[in-house]
Amino acid sequence: MKKILFFSILATSLFACSQKTENTTANNVPADASGYTLENSANIELSKKSAKCIETGDTATYRSTYSKDAVIHENGVDETVDQNMAAINAIKAAGISIKIDTGALYFETKYFTPKTGHTDYVSSYMIMTLSKGSKKTKLYMHAVDAIKNGLQVEEWLMYDTKGIPDLLK
Numbered sequence: 001m002k003k004i005l006f007f008s009i010l011a012t013s014l015f016a017c018s019q020k021t022e023n024t025t026a027n028n029v030p031a032d033a034s035g036y037t038l039e040n041s042a043n044i045e046l047s048k049k050s051a052k053c054i055e056t057g058d059t060a061t062y063r064s065t066y067s068k069d070a071v072i073h074e075n076g077v078d079e080t081v082d083q084n085m086a087a088i089n090a091i092k093a094a095g096i097s098i099k100i101d102t103g104a105l106y107f108e109t110k111y112f113t114p115k116t117g118h119t120d121y122v123s124s125y126m127i128m129t130l131s132k133g134s135k136k137t138k139l140y141m142h143a144v145d146a147i148k149n150g151l152q153v154e155e156w157l158m159y160d161t162k163g164i165p166d167l168l169k
Helices: 002-017 042-057 060-065 082-095 166-169
Strands: 034-038 066-075 077-080 097-100 104-115 117-134 135-148 151-159
Touching: 042 060, 042 097, 042 104, 042 117, 042 135, 042 151, 060 066, 060 082, 066 082, 077 082, 082 097, 117 166, 135 166
Parallel strands: 066 151
Antiparallel strands: 034 104, 066 077, 097 117, 104 117, 117 135, 135 151
16 A cells, blocks of 8 residues: 555656646637737848848849839839839939938738738838938838748838928928
């Protein structure tokens, strides 16, 4: 009887000390969830790299972050990456410098089923300071990048352009 009691206590102690693991498979996802969000990912780094190229003027690297047939919806106007780069180059040629302020927020949403044809979206909120001489304006931007196979395939940009005309004078 003492042996049985000893083995019972030993077994109970071993089970109590064993490491518990948490099941994090899709079974724990709420039934109405449509996806999940990441704070760090390769897709987020791709979006950051693209934004940095706007600041530095590196059009070759900027172009390499997009698919060949990517579409950019900028303030409701559809354009190609080449058209977008031409607009950025025109701003730079006018002597306007672009600086992304610290504190830009990036996150990625991965949907279980495609939304507008894609499942991976990086959202960003940033403030860009545009300056020319002593004139400065803040550009508050929200961007959403649809990413597939490591390239931006579609992008939605929304920002207020009211301060830009004063810089171009």
